Amino acid sequence: MLVVLLLFANCSLLAQKNAKPNIVLIYTDDLGYGDISCNGSSAIQTPNIDKLAKNGVRFTNAHATSATCTPSRYSLLTGQYAWRKQGTGIAPGDASLLIPTTITTLPGMLKKAGYKNAVIGKWHLGLGGEGGPDWNGTIAPGPLEIGFDYSFLIPATGDRVPCVFVENHSVVNLDKNDPIKVSYQGPVDPDAPTGAKNPELLKMLPSHGHDQTIVNGVSRIGYMSGGKTALWHDEDFAETFLKKADAFITKNKSLPFFLYFATHDIHVPRLPNEKFVGKSGLGPRGDAILELDWTVGELYKILSANKLLENTLIIFTSDNGYVLNDGYKDDAVEKLGNHKAGGVYRGGKYSAFEAGTRVPMIVSWKGKVVPGRISNAMFSQIDFYASLAELTHVAVGQRMAPDSRNFLQTLLDTKPVSRDYIIEQSLNSTLSIIRDKWKYIEPSKGPAVNKDTNTELGNLKSDQLYDLTIDPGETNNLAEKYPAIVTQLKSLLEKEKSK
Ligand code: NG6
Ligand code: CA
Numbered sequence: 001m002l003v004v005l006l007l008f009a010n011c012s013l014l015a016q017k018n019a020k021p022n023i024v025l026i027y028t029d030d031l032g033y034g035d036i037s038c039n040g041s042s043a044i045q046t047p048n049i050d051k052l053a054k055n056g057v058r059f060t061n062a063h064a065t066s067a068t069c070t071p072s073r074y075s076l077l078t079g080q081y082a083w084r085k086q087g088t089g090i091a092p093g094d095a096s097l098l099i100p101t102t103i104t105t106l107p108g109m110l111k112k113a114g115y116k117n118a119v120i121g122k123w124h125l126g127l128g129g130e131g132g133p134d135w136n137g138t139i140a141p142g143p144l145e146i147g148f149d150y151s152f153l154i155p156a157t158g159d160r161v162p163c164v165f166v167e168n169h170s171v172v173n174l175d176k177n178d179p180i181k182v183s184y185q186g187p188v189d190p191d192a193p194t195g196a197k198n199p200e201l202l203k204m205l206p207s208h209g210h211d212q213t214i215v216n217g218v219s220r221i222g223y224m225s226g227g228k229t230a231l232w233h234d235e236d237f238a239e240t241f242l243k244k245a246d247a248f249i250t251k252n253k254s255l256p257f258f259l260y261f262a263t264h265d266i267h268v269p270r271l272p273n274e275k276f277v278g279k280s281g282l283g284p285r286g287d288a289i290l291e292l293d294w295t296v297g298e299l300y301k302i303l304s305a306n307k308l309l310e311n312t313l314i315i316f317t318s319d320n321g322y323v324l325n326d327g328y329k330d331d332a333v334e335k336l337g338n339h340k341a342g343g344v345y346r347g348g349k350y351s352a353f354e355a356g357t358r359v360p361m362i363v364s365w366k367g368k369v370v371p372g373r374i375s376n377a378m379f380s381q382i383d384f385y386a387s388l389a390e391l392t393h394v395a396v397g398q399r400m401a402p403d404s405r406n407f408l409q410t411l412l413d414t415k416p417v418s419r420d421y422i423i424e425q426s427l428n429s430t431l432s433i434i435r436d437k438w439k440y441i442e443p444s445k446g447p448a449v450n451k452d453t454n455t456e457l458g459n460l461k462s463d464q465l466y467d468l469t470i471d472p473g474e475t476n477n478l479a480e481k482y483p484a485i486v487t488q489l490k491s492l493l494e495k496e497k498s499k
Helices: 002-018 047-054 069-078 106-112 234-251 284-305 381-391 483-497
Strands: 022-028 057-059 116-122 150-154 181-183 223-225 257-262 312-318 361-364 373-375 421-425 431-435 438-441 464-467
Touching (some): 022 381, 047 284, 047 312, 047 361, 069 106, 069 381, 106 116, 106 257, 106 381, 234 284, 284 312, 312 381, 431 483, 438 483
Parallel strands (some): 022 257, 057 373, 116 257
Antiparallel strands (some): 421 431, 438 464
């Protein structure tokens, strides 16, 4: 009897040791390093995100691979730097699938370990074959052809047409008698109102771009007609995605699952639910942060209600840094007050300076990650792939995730070593490299400032070198003072580029 009991205890211990945790990756959009209260914001309070940090490890030196969405997501899901592949810049809303179906992606890799994978939220990696997506038919290839088992998507961004959800292979609630037409070249219905012609129909005015087809009282990038029954209501995004996440988690709770939960918040147009309107005092951008914080709290509750907290690794981070005015007159600048969305960092979304890619990151796993820790280790999102492969015991083969390295111990804070160096990409693909305290930005002919968004882009025709330990705000260019360091970092970057 005793032997049987001991054997049983042993087996269950072994099962626990080998058990594969669920992975929930909360990938926010355009959230700045300083936008959450645990990273120093006092103007806006994010108690649910802070709670995640209190229960886990908060990173001060974590980086997206790019200062814009599409390349960051491409790198995250493939483990290959997007700048190695043409055509991975900000994708139009009718782009075809950018990720080759022939490679083993992050979800494809997890599938080998028996995971069920879902993507819920913003996609922005293109859909469909060479001709682009067939909005009125079967939309493929897409997430299901690169390793996900379930998808519920904003196909591109909230500010791009078509303004409809795509679930697996089709548009949700589409009436076949009212087909969708989409064009990024010119109007598909010349008589339809647009933001440019009919500002009187808008509930939020564009500041630059975003003056084409009007949906839900907001004009967007691109033209669409039809699909009236399928059109989304931006104010319901957060709740809709949570419902889908709840269904997926509840259905798959006895399997290991990977949920890539890509919020629309806090991208433009910022139209949070009425529950949050006016609550931050910072206008729609601040209110969207409150909605994001609420979303994190609700997701946590779903995991807790399913008794999954001990068995779920939660990662919270952002695809790129902050931007205030990204194309709509939503008072983000006017109501900012003293809030420092980028923390002490210079630049912002689109920029080669730190605020473009240094992003919030929190990792929590009840009983596994020591709570309340702060990690200053340098971490790049390019390494999620190999680190999660290590966690789930999948061998990363020669042709998988060529740029990703295993930093699981850093991610879980068991042995927080920094990556040797990281590479960051700005909007115009200017590359920077950070090694130890030094950051080198390669010369670029791009503009110094994005006038529309009022962002310093970090472009200079000559080399830039900053000592991030004494000058995190990148104000003192030391390239002329330390030519040997410039030479070293330049050649390291060239070596990486030629791989
Ligand atoms: C820009 C849009 C901006 C945003 C961005 C993509 C204009 C003038 N600006 O081109 O509003 O949509 O693309 O953002 O159209 S991202 O976070 O998805 O990369
Ligand atoms: Ca983004």
